[in-house]
Amino acid sequence: MNNLPQVKIGIVAVSRDCFPESLSVNRRKALVEAYTAKYGTEAIYECPVCIVESEIHMVQALEDIRANGCNALCVYLGNFGPEISETLLAKHFDGPAMFIAAAEETQNDLVGGRGDAYCGMLNASYNLKLRNVKAYIPENPVGTAAQCADMIHEFVPIARAIVGLSDLKIISFGPRPLNFLACNAPIKQLYNLGVEIEENSELDLFEAFKKHEGDERIPAKVKEMEEELGVGNKKPEVLPKLAQYELTLLDWVEAHKGYRKYVAIAGKCWPAFQTQFGFVPCYVNSRLTGMGIPVSCEVDIYGCLSEFIGTCVSEDIVTLLDINNTVPDDMYEESINKKYDYTHNETFMGFHCGNTNTKKLSSCNMKYQMIMARTLPEEVTQGTLEGDIIPGDITFYRLQSTADNKLRAYIAQGEVLPVATRSFGGIGVFAIPEMGRFYRHVLIEKNYPHHGAVAFGHFGKALYEVFKYIGVPVEDLNYNQPKGVLYPTENPFA
Missing domain, CATH: 3.40.50.10940 (Rossmann fold)
Incomplete structure (x- = not known):
């Protein structure tokens, strides 16, 4: 990296x-x-x-x-x-x-x-x-x-x-999508942290993409992608466009990082991206993240900031996922109960369309974005990287500025279980001790957005010290409290 x-x-x-x-x-x-x-x-x-x-x-x-x-x-x-x-x-x-x-x-x-x-x-x-x-x-x-x-x-x-x-600059493209107020990003705290931000419109990005049509480097990029995807290359026809887009982003980074040494990107991926660019950027985002340049979806500025911090701490690839859906009862009973020491409420599924790097998936396929394809032609939603996330230790965490410019963060260590998800996208079955209480009294109570960063390994100790050092108040530095230790808002009689 x-x-x-x-x-x-x-x-x-x-x-x-x-x-x-x-x-x-x-x-x-x-x-x-x-x-x-x-x-x-x-x-x-x-x-x-x-x-x-x-x-x-x-x-x-x-x-x-x-x-x-x-x-x-x-x-x-x-x-x-x-x-x-x-x-x-x-x-x-x-x-x-x-x-x-x-x-x-x-x-x-x-x-x-x-x-x-x-x-x-x-x-x-x-x-x-x-x-x-x-x-x-x-x-x-x-x-x-x-x-x-x-x-x-x-x-x-x-x-x-x-x-x-x-020495970080965050480069963003476009405002966050409609109905994504949760990904608000007051930039004052970025400056307090010493982070620079360059906010661009989607039109700026589209213009740069158009200028890369016929770029002589595209065939070599396509070959890289083919070698990485292997048998998972189910949509070969979209690779030239994805290669063109990757070159656009890499050239933008070099031309715009200015006096800063390091870069992270908060990218736009819907609703107009697919119809204008003709694909979804998930796979390219995963590749840049694999190079050490974290890219978040849905213009999640504090999401990509969190990813960058995790990359620095772990010196490894990270990902950004929705804290997405519950584990069905029958899946829990068949694949988790009595096999792993987790209650049903301690499990959930972490998902995103296809931004998790190939090295962090058990296997992968290039596909189309099923949710978007419900309302759009399938051919313009190609570009996702689908597969189950590799099992093993993880740290789920996020640094966030609230709407009134207060820094908050959470950290929770757990694991991805070796359980087949039987679903779509980049997805895994996650287990975190006391997740149900953490979900209610931290994620909901503290108004965190649905995106969480994932580092592959247990890095809570280092992340906690980083967040303290940069000024997150201890009372706003949350973690999954062990059983018997109540959250301030937790009903002791529940």
């Missing part, structure tokens, strides 16, 4: 000048050795110029990590630490920062070798708050070299998402 940042974390050790500097020096070396032995050197840089004890040292360290291409920062308290200099380090660094601290190594060295960083973390966090400086602090931020190495490794996907957002 070439639409994601590469994270390089500058590790800067700090020391309070009344403690032996050697504590921080030796502990930094041990941390770097532990990280390198387990994870390699690609994501870290050890700042060698100084141990930060003063504001002058802080400036020297900043200059060094910037000169060495660091876009994330790890402030490491080798001992108690200088609360002013260390927090100024995070304040003046242009990128995500984390704070961790060294645990004491042995009972045999608790005089000259005691660092008191357990205490120093309290002062550091207090000073960060005074300065309104954001920083990631792990759940257990004081640890051995090996434990701190693991903390830095867990910070990598968090930092990748935050760095990505700071």
Whole structure:
């Protein structure tokens, strides 16, 4: 994926000048050795110029990590630490920062070798708050070299998402379709997050598409699609148009991303798209998402933003699905009950017309969009990618701005069950613990739209930290509460 940042974390050790500097020096070396032995050197840089004890040292360290291409920062308290200099380090660094601290190594060295960083973390966090400086602090931020190495490794996907957002442009085409008010997208919060947006009309896109007629690159694109689809290529006649459309989008991205490094697209796909373009864009959307350029349907701007965050965190393909329909009683009884540890209310079907990448489908076929074909000629609805979504762990999540410009997010971990859907579109049988309660007291109660992003794996821990870091209030950062823990709106007598 070439639409994601590469994270390089500058590790800067700090020391309070009344403690032996050697504590921080030796502990930094041990941390770097532990990280390198387990994870390699690609994501870290050890700042060698100084141990930060003063504001002058802080400036020297900043200059060094910037000169060495660091876009994330790890402030490491080798001992108690200088609360002013260390927090100024995070304040003046242009990128995500984390704070961790060294645990004491042995009972045999608790005089000259005691660092008191357990205490120093309290002062550091207090000073960060005074300065309104954001920083990631792990759940257990004081640890051995090996434990701190693991903390830095867990910070990598968090930092990748935050760095990505700071250089992201969302390109949208057209207003959302009629009766899709749920996909409203107040853009103020995008700017608050550091995300740029370029809003275009469908006519702009159609003009660009027309200009790509006869593009000499179309045959090569068609061949790529044929190889990807294999026996699932049920509509070969539409591939030249889809190839033309894919080239249109890719060229638009290059011509319009401006000073931004990363791009996501919120595309229009109905109601006039099919009759004017002569196809539906689902398969092309799936292919771009596979390249690391998330594309949402129905001009869902916060949907594609959510997809981009999940791509950064997982370094993998994501998808966007409707939280769509219930699992029929007979399917539950035949294929789920007593085979998997889920009640009926913990299951549902996630669906979309055909935007899920081939790598995330058990098998796939190029088809027409059945729902649209009920009111339109079938030939203009071709271009969907249909198949059952691969079974395995998933994280269902979404970042959203409300109509009154408040950030909200939800995260729920679960799985796609290996159950045949017997339906159409890109679809899967999903199971999430306590989904029924989550559906009622988060998705409905908090007015979330019907689209949810899906990452393939359990990434709730990292996503939760990303959402906290970018400013989602904890009370609006929702998850599926375990049984026995009530939601604020849940009737205790129900």
